[in-house]
Amino acid sequence: MRLATLNDGTRDGRLVVVAPDGVACAPAPVATLQEALERWEQVAPALVGISRFTEELVTSQLMAPLPRAWQWLDGSAFASHGDLMDKVLGVQPLKTDLPLMYQGTSDKFYGPRDDIRFPDEALGIDFEGEFGVIVDAVPMGTTPTPAMAHIRLIVQINDWSLRKLAGPEMKTGFGWVQAKPPCSMAPFAVTPDELGDQWRDGRVCADLLVDWNGRRFGAANGEPMGHGFHELVAHAARTRDLVAGTVIGSGTVSNATYREVGSSCIAERRGIEIVDTGAPVTEFMRFGDTVRMQGTLADGRAPFGVIEQKVVKA
Amino acid sequence: MRLATLNDGTRDGRLVVVAPDGVACAPAPVATLQEALERWEQVAPALVGISRFTEELVTSQLMAPLPRAWQWLDGSAFASHGDLMDKVLGVQPLKTDLPLMYQGTSDKFYGPRDDIRFPDEALGIDFEGEFGVIVDAVPMGTTPTPAMAHIRLIVQINDWSLRKLAGPEMKTGFGWVQAKPPCSMAPFAVTPDELGDQWRDGRVCADLLVDWNGRRFGAANGEPMGHGFHELVAHAARTRDLVAGTVIGSGTVSNATYREVGSSCIAERRGIEIVDTGAPVTEFMRFGDTVRMQGTLADGRAPFGVIEQKVVKA
Numbered sequence: 001m002r003l004a005t006l007n008d009g010t011r012d013g014r015l016v017v018v019a020p021d022g023v024a025c026a027p028a029p030v031a032t033l034q035e036a037l038e039r040w041e042q043v044a045p046a047l048v049g050i051s052r053f054t055e056e057l058v059t060s061q062l063m064a065p066l067p068r069a070w071q072w073l074d075g076s077a078f079a080s081h082g083d084l085m086d087k088v089l090g091v092q093p094l095k096t097d098l099p100l101m102y103q104g105t106s107d108k109f110y111g112p113r114d115d116i117r118f119p120d121e122a123l124g125i126d127f128e129g130e131f132g133v134i135v136d137a138v139p140m141g142t143t144p145t146p147a148m149a150h151i152r153l154i155v156q157i158n159d160w161s162l163r164k165l166a167g168p169e170m171k172t173g174f175g176w177v178q179a180k181p182p183c184s185m186a187p188f189a190v191t192p193d194e195l196g197d198q199w200r201d202g203r204v205c206a207d208l209l210v211d212w213n214g215r216r217f218g219a220a221n222g223e224p225m226g227h228g229f230h231e232l233v234a235h236a237a238r239t240r241d242l243v244a245g246t247v248i249g250s251g252t253v254s255n256a257t258y259r260e261v262g263s264s265c266i267a268e269r270r271g272i273e274i275v276d277t278g279a280p281v282t283e284f285m286r287f288g289d290t291v292r293m294q295g296t297l298a299d300g301r302a303p304f305g306v307i308e309q310k311v312v313k314a
Numbered sequence: 315m316r317l318a319t320l321n322d323g324t325r326d327g328r329l330v331v332v333a334p335d336g337v338a339c340a341p342a343p344v345a346t347l348q349e350a351l352e353r354w355e356q357v358a359p360a361l362v363g364i365s366r367f368t369e370e371l372v373t374s375q376l377m378a379p380l381p382r383a384w385q386w387l388d389g390s391a392f393a394s395h396g397d398l399m400d401k402v403l404g405v406q407p408l409k410t411d412l413p414l415m416y417q418g419t420s421d422k423f424y425g426p427r428d429d430i431r432f433p434d435e436a437l438g439i440d441f442e443g444e445f446g447v448i449v450d451a452v453p454m455g456t457t458p459t460p461a462m463a464h465i466r467l468i469v470q471i472n473d474w475s476l477r478k479l480a481g482p483e484m485k486t487g488f489g490w491v492q493a494k495p496p497c498s499m500a501p502f503a504v505t506p507d508e509l510g511d512q513w514r515d516g517r518v519c520a521d522l523l524v525d526w527n528g529r530r531f532g533a534a535n536g537e538p539m540g541h542g543f544h545e546l547v548a549h550a551a552r553t554r555d556l557v558a559g560t561v562i563g564s565g566t567v568s569n570a571t572y573r574e575v576g577s578s579c580i581a582e583r584r585g586i587e588i589v590d591t592g593a594p595v596t597e598f599m600r601f602g603d604t605v606r607m608q609g610t611l612a613d614g615r616a617p618f619g620v621i622e623q624k625v626v627k628a
Contacts, residue, residue: 070421102488107384174416175489
């Protein structure tokens, strides 16, 4: 099942179930995705049972499937990304087996075609292609195996980042505020079964195709996460209840074969350049630049739809 | 004006205006504080105009004035606290003139008399007494002087912390997730005029009386913030719009005269002990321990009411 949220002028939009063909949809029996997640056990069967899709799915009306969330916790579960970022930011790597995770702003997720407003090009505008999950209510202390059952939906995210601010903020130990403005979401939140066997061990084993200004930049696969999403959920829930609708991110999708498959963010390519030549060559985004992201299964399907956005001056 | 939220069985409660005597209240013309903050220019005059308080204010029904918020950004604006915490956590101090700030969980603020659930005493359970502000919508790029006008309400907060997790999380650079479960709020959110001239230069110049298990532990004053709340708001808004209802915290209230006035968290006292004897002596909280916090003006008034809570095993 794939779910989308249409812009009806309200903050949380109107929830629809997307037809298998992706061109039609049907109204959901609850108003919003947040409401569905709060009563998932009751609502999901009714959503799954919908078989008549009589409404045209108008792409320009698609918001983020969850236009705002009560909580957004982003991991950094790809080791090859972390290693390169340490080089870019000049940070001494921390030796830990624990998942890395920060709390980000969640009062707004940009829709898949919204222009993205930034105050200044000089801040080092970068995209970060990720996968994410949305959970229903997870009690404090839930361990990884039962956490898997709380993963109700899978999403695709662009975690916008301002790199010139990221290093200094990281060195405070307080995490990122200015360096991490709101993220974007691809239009469709999907149940795990939509990925077939490419949802394995809490990993989205799909390629994330990233195009910057119309040129292929990366096609990394989501499989090699050091911790699966169920482990990230359990990590997040160690000392708090997770509210229904909490979004948990994988961190930038990255493969050890980044020289072949490319990267899901500019900073990682700069890290490779630093390794190779001692200095970064690729510049960050300029106003007017576009980025396109599409998670793609082995059979060519793009279950999450497409993020396609332009950065503009605020 | 002082506002409170009564537990009516809903997640966001029911907003009331508190009578000057603090024992009666009147229903507000909007349902929730979040709604009031989203239309503050229209709603505030109606709230201020209320003069008949016919409803008894039942203390046991008081929730946090804002029981959940779309965003909670906590500063660390008291230099004497930061210096001691660096000693406790073994962190190399960062030299920066920028405000320190992290994003914390905001989907729940405990009410002033709720029991606080933690999984394990061994995690180093600590309180952190703070002041905070709640803003209406603040556009990206707002500078400190105009930011002052967006500070609509002032609150008193206990930022619960798990110290054994805090140091390791800080060293990741990602900020705190497990170390910072939900905070508590004192019952009354007050407009700045309620503090008279003890709201000065964006600072709450009131004593924060902290009692641990019935014994005075601290009485630090909120004045010596290195950055005023208006500067913290501007810092938070540099690269994002702040949604109405964003809560911004001062960080643990601390004075350079901590040997005389005491501390607003246990970790700070342990820092003093480390300075004095090379090792901490005071243990963290045990299940069953209580903490009481009361911001107090020079004339003895406690505009925010009282936080009075017990920690219990989850």
